Amino acid sequence: MQSAKLHFASALLAHGWQRDVTVTCAGNGMITAVAGGREGDAQHVPGIAIPAMPNIHSHAHQRFMLGLAERAGPGADSFWTWREAMYGFALKLSPEDLEAVAAQLYVEMLKAGFAAVGEFQYLHHQPDGTPYEDPPRMRLRCLAAAGRAGIATTILPTLYADGGFGGQPPQPGQRRFINGVDSFLKIFARLSEESKGHPLRRVGISPHSLRAVTPDLLREVVAPLPGETPIHIHLAEQVKEVEDCLAHSGLRPVELLLQEFDVSARWTAIHATHMTKAETQALAISGAAAGLCPTTEANLGDGIFPAVDFTKAGGAIAIGSDSHITVSPAEDLRMLEYSQRLQHRTRNALAAGPGQSTGRTLYEKALSGGARSLCQNMGAIAPGRRCDIAVLDAGNPLLAGREGDAALDTWIFSGGNALVKDVFVAGRHLVKDRRHIHEDEIARDFRAALRRLDT
Numbered sequence: 001m002q003s004a005k006l007h008f009a010s011a012l013l014a015h016g017w018q019r020d021v022t023v024t025c026a027g028n029g030m031i032t033a034v035a036g037g038r039e040g041d042a043q044h045v046p047g048i049a050i051p052a053m054p055n056i057h058s059h060a061h062q063r064f065m066l067g068l069a070e071r072a073g074p075g076a077d078s079f080w081t082w083r084e085a086m087y088g089f090a091l092k093l094s095p096e097d098l099e100a101v102a103a104q105l106y107v108e109m110l111k112a113g114f115a116a117v118g119e120f121q122y123l124h125h126q127p128d129g130t131p132y133e134d135p136p137r138m139r140l141r142c143l144a145a146a147g148r149a150g151i152a153t154t155i156l157p158t159l160y161a162d163g164g165f166g167g168q169p170p171q172p173g174q175r176r177f178i179n180g181v182d183s184f185l186k187i188f189a190r191l192s193e194e195s196k197g198h199p200l201r202r203v204g205i206s207p208h209s210l211r212a213v214t215p216d217l218l219r220e221v222v223a224p225l226p227g228e229t230p231i232h233i234h235l236a237e238q239v240k241e242v243e244d245c246l247a248h249s250g251l252r253p254v255e256l257l258l259q260e261f262d263v264s265a266r267w268t269a270i271h272a273t274h275m276t277k278a279e280t281q282a283l284a285i286s287g288a289a290a291g292l293c294p295t296t297e298a299n300l301g302d303g304i305f306p307a308v309d310f311t312k313a314g315g316a317i318a319i320g321s322d323s324h325i326t327v328s329p330a331e332d333l334r335m336l337e338y339s340q341r342l343q344h345r346t347r348n349a350l351a352a353g354p355g356q357s358t359g360r361t362l363y364e365k366a367l368s369g370g371a372r373s374l375c376q377n378m379g380a381i382a383p384g385r386r387c388d389i390a391v392l393d394a395g396n397p398l399l400a401g402r403e404g405d406a407a408l409d410t411w412i413f414s415g416g417n418a419l420v421k422d423v424f425v426a427g428r429h430l431v432k433d434r435r436h437i438h439e440d441e442i443a444r445d446f447r448a449a450l451r452r453l454d455t
């Protein structure tokens with residue numbers, strides 16, 4: 001961490017847009033002051049400053065298969081056929097490979113304007129399913145990758161026990177994922193110890209789904225955890241998942257989760273795509289965030305999340321890049337809004353109200369929900385928050401004549417990653433004029449990993 005004073009011609013602050021702003025960041029990476037004007041020793045950073053975004057849902061190993069699952073199969077393709085292909089890739093990665101792939105991914109996240117990642121990581125064991133001598137080895141490699149890139153991390157080791165609802169035996173392709181209660185809690189304890197006192201790390205858990213973890217098993221794991229521990233779970237992503245849950249329990253996945261657990265703000269329901277109106281209302285009222293991954297959900301053909309009803313009911317939303325088919329907060333927010341426009345045949349479906357910017361509404365909701373979901377003290381340029389800032393290139397022709405909400409809307413709905421110029425995490429200038437400070441060496445290691453994996 002390093003102390004810094006940063007001056008911006010324009011910044012999106014907690015109370016709105018302000019011109020001519022100096023942000024003071026202490027040595028612990030936290031913002032201590034935000035003031036008008038430029039102080040004499042402040043570093044001027046050209047561009048438009050906005051809070052950097054949390055990425056709440058990542059499977060880092062899936063970055064390896066980017067672009068390699070876009071060929072039609074002999075029959076109808078679906079999430080389930082994609083999953084079988086993903087298992088084949090997941091069985092190949094060594095710990096060294098995972099670190100190289102994750103570090104490259106995290107550089108790409110930072111360059112897109114993300115400052116923190118929730119790593120929902122379920123590669124626990126060796127490719128044949130044998131535990132590593134050091135059980136949390138794969139998660140520790142993800143933390144090492146995050147350290148190299150400089151991104152803040154909420155590590156979410158995945159509890160995965162079954163191959164289907166009701167404790168069905170796991171499939172061979174899932175052999176790297178499986179843990180019981182005792183082995184999983186040992187992994188959690190080790191990660192907590194490794195992360196203690198680290199300013200950029202938090203630890204939570206990610207029960208994979210209700211088809212992979214029975215409610216009884218999940219209760220055993222949750223019971224000894226500290227009360228503030230984040231819990232992320234895939235929920236109602238696929239129609240078949242809903243049908244299988246109904247056949248097993250007589251309840252839909254969201255109904256089952258809400259019946260079995262005291263769901264609250266510590267929970268993040270990843271995807272939550274297929275909900276009835278009653279479920280949508282109930283999940284929103286529970287305080288759980290909906291962890292949305294719109295570009296991945298579109299790529300997999302999952303369906304459309306009921307965002308209009310959920311947000312009207314007061315539901316919190318957050319965004320993630322999941323399989324990393326696209327790594328861009330702008331594109332995920334754009335896809336979220338466009339899905340609602342297509343569903344409801346309207347425009348500006350998720351704007352806060354008449355005259356309000358749709359991009360600003362979405363961005364601030366995802367900042368707030370994402371910071372809470374990851375238990376990271378970020379999401380605003382304000383005293384007491386971590387100094388996580390992305391800077392848009394005001395000199396780009398796309399932003400000519402744009403400022404304030406118009407600039408933010410132009411980035412989200414037109415410009416995308418090309419407009420992100422600089423990124424700071426805890427006051428550290430990691431992305432400078434579109435290049436990460438360790439970009440070349442991390443890319444070199446990534447290419448070496450790909451060569452190993454292709455042999």
